[in-house]
Every structure is written in structure tokens, then in C-alpha cells.
Amino acid sequence: MYEGAVQDLIDELGRLPGVGPKSAQRIAFHLLAAESADVGRLVAALQRVQAEVRFCVTCYNVAEGEQCRICRDPRRSTDVICVVEEPKDVVAIERTREFRGRYHVLGGAISPIEGVGPDDLRVKELMTRLMDGTVTELIIATDPNLEGEATAAYLARLVGPLGLAVSRLASGLPVGGDLEYADEITLGRAFEGRRRIDA
Amino acid sequence: MYVRHLQLVDFRSWEKVDLALRPGPTVFVGRNGEGKTNLVEAVGYLATLGSHRVSGDAPLVRHGAAQAVVRAALRREDRELLVEVEVNPGRANRVRVNRSALPRPRELLGLVKSVLFAPEDLALVRGDPAERRRFLDDLLVSRTPRLAGVRSDYDRVLRQRNALLKTARLARGDALATLDVWDTHLVELGGQLLAARLALVADLAPHVARSYAAVAGPGAAAAGLGYASTVPLAGDGAPLVAGEPTARAAELSAALRERIAERRREEVDRGMTLVGPHRDDLVLHLGPAPAKGFASHGESWSLALALKLGCFALLRADGEEPVLVLDDVFATLDAGRRAALADVARSAEQTLITAAVLDDVPEELRDARVEVGAGTAVLVADEEGT
Ligand SMILES: Nc1ncnc2c1ncn2[C@@H]1O[C@H](COP(=O)(O)OP(=O)(O)O)[C@@H](O)[C@H]1O
Ligand SMILES: [Mg+2]
Ligand SMILES: [Zn+2]
Numbered sequence: 329m330y331e332g333a334v335q336d337l338i339d340e341l342g343r344l345p346g347v348g349p350k351s352a353q354r355i356a357f358h359l360l361a362a363e364s365a366d367v368g369r370l371v372a373a374l375q376r377v378q379a380e381v382r383f384c385v386t387c388y389n390v391a392e393g394e395q396c397r398i399c400r401d402p403r404r405s406t407d408v409i410c411v412v413e414e415p416k417d418v419v420a421i422e423r424t425r426e427f428r429g430r431y432h433v434l435g436g437a438i439s440p441i442e443g444v445g446p447d448d449l450r451v452k453e454l455m456t457r458l459m460d461g462t463v464t465e466l467i468i469a470t471d472p473n474l475e476g477e478a479t480a481a482y483l484a485r486l487v488g489p490l491g492l493a494v495s496r497l498a499s500g501l502p503v504g505g506d507l508e509y510a511d512e513i514t515l516g517r518a519f520e521g522r523r524r525i526d527a
Numbered sequence: 528m529y530v531r532h533l534q535l536v537d538f539r540s541w542e543k544v545d546l547a548l549r550p551g552p553t554v555f556v557g558r559n560g561e562g563k564t565n566l567v568e569a570v571g572y573l574a575t576l577g578s579h580r581v582s583g584d585a586p587l588v589r590h591g592a593a594q595a596v597v598r599a600a601l602r603r604e605d606r607e608l609l610v611e612v613e614v615n616p617g618r619a620n621r622v623r624v625n626r627s628a629l630p631r632p633r634e635l636l637g638l639v640k641s642v643l644f645a646p647e648d649l650a651l652v653r654g655d656p657a658e659r660r661r662f663l664d665d666l667l668v669s670r671t672p673r674l675a676g677v678r679s680d681y682d683r684v685l686r687q688r689n690a691l692l693k694t695a696r697l698a699r700g701d702a703l704a705t706l707d708v709w710d711t712h713l714v715e716l717g718g719q720l721l722a723a724r725l726a727l728v729a730d731l732a733p734h735v736a737r738s739y740a741a742v743a744g745p746g747a748a749a750a751g752l753g754y755a756s757t758v759p760l761a762g763d764g765a766p767l768v769a770g771e772p773t774a775r776a777a778e779l780s781a782a783l784r785e786r787i788a789e790r791r792r793e794e795v796d797r798g799m800t801l802v803g804p805h806r807d808d809l810v811l812h813l814g815p816a817p818a819k820g821f822a823s824h825g826e827s828w829s830l831a832l833a834l835k836l837g838c839f840a841l842l843r844a845d846g847e848e849p850v851l852v853l854d855d856v857f858a859t860l861d862a863g864r865r866a867a868l869a870d871v872a873r874s875a876e877q878t879l880i881t882a883a884v885l886d887d888v889p890e891e892l893r894d895a896r897v898e899v900g901a902g903t904a905v906l907v908a909d910e911e912g913t
Binding site for chain 1 (some may be wrong): 687691
């Protein structure tokens with residue numbers, strides 16, 4: 329254990345995903361030894377995301393301001409929505425340049441082990457968006473693993489009565505993986521070859 | 528195949544050991560506690576990514592070390608196979624084959640073929656069904672590596688579904704609305720696993736019967752294998768007959784789905800999944816009776832040995848000769864069983880035997896020895912004719 333401030337910093341860093349106690353210590357001492365201007369920039373960046381970055385009120389992607397860049401873009405089609413788990417999946421799909429519609433970010437996938445059910449995701453918000461009839465197609469791009477598949481199956485059943493065209497990214501994605509790790513070409517192809525789910 | 532070279536770093540008691548090995552039988556000899564089993568356990572680990580003595584990786588790492596490394600050069604027909612596993616308890620293990628990293632450790636399964644027989648195997652006959660399921664699944668994955676993914680997905684779906692059932696009673700809203708999507712995964716994966724296990728039991732049964740006859744000697748009852756399932760099957764638990772087709776995955780998925788529907792209320796009440804391959808059992812028969820609860824101590828030993836020798840024979844019949852590992856077993860067997868085991872041990876491409884006393888090992892298997900003691904292991908071989 330270190331003195332108050334240093335230990336506090338180590339504890340906070342240790343709470344970050346993927347940072348174990350050893351790395352937390354290493355980062356803390358790196359920061360202690362760093363130039364104060366460098367640390368200042370890090371502090372400013374943290375404060376800026378906290379002050380300025382919000383979740384888009386429409387699709388829950390990260391946004392500066394009320395709506396994200398994609399929801400604000402009038403050239404993007406409003407009749408198709410692609411459902412993803414996390415904002416990072418939006419970035420991955422945007423890189424493929426295959427998709428010109430809008431997104432909906434669920435904020436995760438159904439996983440009872442972690443206590444996550446449909447009520448903990450932005451499912452109701454998705455249903456609200458689908459109600460007015462503008463959207464005619466839904467592409468479900470949750471991760472190609474068990475939890476992502478379960479979420480996709482649940483959503484497909486839920487929106488079934490609305491009569492939309494519902495599709496799931498075609499296979500070819502590495503099974504058991506994360507959407508964000510798929511390379512652009514594979515992901516692009518999975519998009520093009522998406523298959524219709526008949527609920 | 529055979530292990531040509533074995534290197535361990537911080538594995539069990541071994542801080543570092545480098546050992547050249549040969550095809551044929553080799554006896555690891557040394558006093559108790561010197562680390563003989565630890566050496567051959569490492570070979571078993573390469574085959575199953577697990578130990579025959581403990582569940583979980585933590586005990587395999589030397590006290591005080593952060594990780595263990597098992598590195599082996601194997602010879603498979605004329606090709607060299609270099610396998611390296613970094614055991615990192617609490618974190619993902621890392622595996623390299625011929626110097627390139629595998630995306631997932633489980634992709635190693637099926638590459639190194641080994642059959643290990645040890646005193647712990649008595650639990651195959653006398654222990655819980657979980658022991659026999661693990662035995663079946665390890666063999667399954669060794670023969671059909673694709674099933675490693677099916678098995679681990681099935682386990683994960685089961686954990687998800689059980690978590691959901693547990694919270695369902697106290698849950699807010701309609702927690703069971705998502706049960707159906709897990710059911711779909713469960714019956715799909717469960718059907719595949721069941722179909723594969725049934726086919727395996729049918730393939731294995733004649734080899735086990737032959738091995739039992741050799742081990743138990745003339746006049747012994749015939750050994751048979753059956754499969755008792757929580758999913759209704761024709762001839763449930765009765766000995767399976769080789770060559771007769773077993774049920775297919777799609778039929779089994781449908782049967783599993785029906786059974787789950789029937790027991791839904793009970794599952795919600797008890798907060799767990801009550802049907803599926805995770806509740807099944809391999810049934811061992813001696814003559815007309817199930818062995819469990821009836822077999823004598825000697826018969827139980829013979830049956831445990833016959834199960835392992837049956838595995839060896841099946842893998843050999845598949846076309847790949849496994850490394851045979853016999854950990855500390857000769858001392859506990861009587862003359863008849865020793866002779867039967869020695870026959871197989873002599874015929875194998877490589878047999879690794881551990882013993883505290885060299886005299887416990889049949890003479891014809893003693894030509895090559897690894898002397899284990901004082902933190903070292905050295906190969907000593909009697910040259911031909913001396
Ligand atoms: N993780 C570990 N770290 C250090 N020593 C270990 C570890 N696991 C087992 N050992 C030691 O290994 C020895 C047993 O080795 P083993 O191979 O079973 O002996 P034997 O030669 O009788 O087969 C014991 O002394 C035990 O304390
Ligand atoms: Mg031992
Ligand atoms: Zn948006």
C-alpha cells in the first residue's frame with residue numbers, strides 16, 4: 329500500500345477494464361514521473377469527454393451534443409436501422425462503407441450471468457423508433473457469439489409483428505468473436521450477404 | 528506419435544527440466560515425491576489441456592511462479608510437431624504450434640494424442656457421473672476437435688440458462704421471455720453433443736469389451752457400455768451394439784426440446800436445467816448387470832483399465848497411434864492384469880511409465896529409464912544386447 333493520493337490513483341486505474349493491479353501500479357508511477365504538461369493534457373481530455381460527450385438521444389451512439397454525427401446527417405437513409413451492441417461496433421461497420429442507414433446502440437447483449445436482460449438494454453427505445461412506420465428494414469449486427477445470437481433471436485421475435493424486413497449478418501464472421509475484431513472486408517461481405525430472419 | 532523432447536518451466540515441482548525421450552517403453556523411476564508423475568502429467572496436459580489429478584490450472588504452476596510452460600517436440604510419422612503451452616492461471620493460456628500462435632488454446636485439442644492410465648481412474652467406475660462424462664468428452668474432442676467448440680458453447684449456454692432460471696422467480700418483469708432463446712441454443716448444441724456421445728459409445732464398446740476380456744482373463748463376464756440419458760432414448764442405458772446406427776443430432780434436439788417443455792415448471796422451481804447431456808451418464812455393464820454398486824474391487828480395476836485400453840485401441844484404429852502413459856499402476860495390479868497391460872505397453876509406439884520401484888515394472892519394459900531425483904531427470908538406456 330502506498331500513501332493516500334498514490335494509492336487512490338492506483339485503485340482508480342485498477343477499476344478500468346483490462347487493467348490489473350500490476351499495470352495500474354505501472355501506469356500510476358509513469359504518470360508520477362511524467363512532465364506536468366503531458367499529465368495536463370490527459371486530465372483535460374478526460375474532463376472534455378465528461379463534459380461534452382453524451383449518448384445520442386436517438387440512437388445512443390456517442391455524440392457531441394444532442395445527436396450523433398450519423399443521426400444528424402440528412403444523406404443517411406431513415407428507412408433502415410442497424411442494431412449493434414456498442415458504439416465501437418458503429419465504428420467498425422462505418423469502416424466498411426457498406427451501410428448508409430442509421431444505427432441503434434443497445435448498450436450490450438443479453439447475458440443472465442452478468443445480470444443483463446432486455447430491460448437493461450435499449451430495447452424499449454428501439455421499439456419506440458420502429459413504431460411510426462418510417463423504418464422498413466432492421467439489420468441485427470450483434471456479436472457473432474452466444475450472447476449476441478440470443479439477443480438477435482429475442483429482437484427478431486419481438487419485432488416480428490411489426491412486419492419489417494429483419495436480417496442478421498451472414499456467416500463468415502469469426503464465430504465466438506467480437507464484431508470489432510472482424511476485418512473490414514469480412515464484415516463488409518457479411519453485411520452484403522445478410523440473411524433474412526423470418527420471425 | 529511419440530514425444531522426442533519435453534521441456535518444462537515452472538510446471539509443478541520442476542523449475543526447469545529438459546528431457547530427451549525415445550519411442551518404445553520408458554520407465555520414469557525414482558522415490559516418491561521426486562516429480563515423476565509431474566513429468567508425465569505434462570504430456571497428458573498437452574492432449575487434454577487438463578490434468579488427471581486436479582481440475583483447474585493453478586496447482587500446475589510451481590509455487591511462487593506466475594506461469595508455467597510446457598514445451599514438447601513430437602514426432603508424428605515423419606513430421607516434427609512443436610507444441611508450446613503457457614499456463615496462466617486466472618488469465619487466458621497461450622498455445623503455439625510450430626511457432627505460430629493459435630487464436631484459442633482449445634484449438635490444440637486433438638493434435639497431441641495420448642491416453643493416460645492412473646490410480647485416479649478407479650473413479651471412472653466408482654465415482655460420480657461427472658467423471659464418466661469428462662472421460663467421454665475428452666475422447667470425443669480428441670477424435671473430433673470441432674466438438675471442443677460445441678462442448679464449451681454448451682457449457683456456457685447452460686450457465687446462462689441456469690442464471691436466468693435462478694433469477695426468474697424473483698425477477699422483475701417477464702424474465703422468462705428470454706428463456707426461449709437460450710432453449711434454442713441448448714437443444715441445438717445439446718443434440719449435437721448427445722449424438723456425438725452416443726456414436727462414440729457405440730464405437731468404443733467393442734474395444735472396451737476386448738480389452739476387458741484380455742485384462743480380466745478367461746471366464747470373466749463380458750463388459751458392455753450403455754448411455755443413460757435425461758432425454759428419452761430407445762434402449763436407454765442398455766449396452767450399445769457396435770455397428771448399429773445411433774440417433775442423429777436433429778432427432779435428439781427435438782427430443783430434448785420436448786423434455787425441456789415438459790419440465791419447465793420444475794426447472795423454474797429449482798432454478799436449474801434438469802435435462803440435457805450435462806445430466807447424463809455412461810453406464811458400465813458386466814455381464815447382465817450394471818457394474819456400479821456390484822463390481823468387486825478387482826473387477827472395478829479391470830474395468831477402469833479396460834476403458835483406458837479401449838480408448839487406446841480406438842484411437843489407434845482411427846489411424847493415429849497415441850502416446851500411452853501409465854502412472855504408478857503396475858504395483859497395484861495382479862500378475863494377469865500386469866501381463867495384459869505389458870502386452871499393450873510393448874506394442875505402443877511410445878509408453879511412458881512411472882514407478883517408485885523398478886522391479887514393479889515388467890522386465891521387458893525396462894530397457895530405457897529416466898532416473899528422477901534431486902530435481903533432475905536423466906535418460907539412461909541399456910544398449911541393445913548388453
Ligand atoms: N505447483 C507445485 N509447486 C511446487 N511443487 C509442487 C507443485 N505441485 C506438486 N508439487 C510437488 O511435487 C511433488 C509430487 O510430485 P509427483 O510427480 O506427484 O511425485 P512422484 O515422483 O511420486 O510421482 C510433491 O513434493 C509436491 O509438493
Ligand atoms: Mg506419482
Ligand atoms: Zn445517433
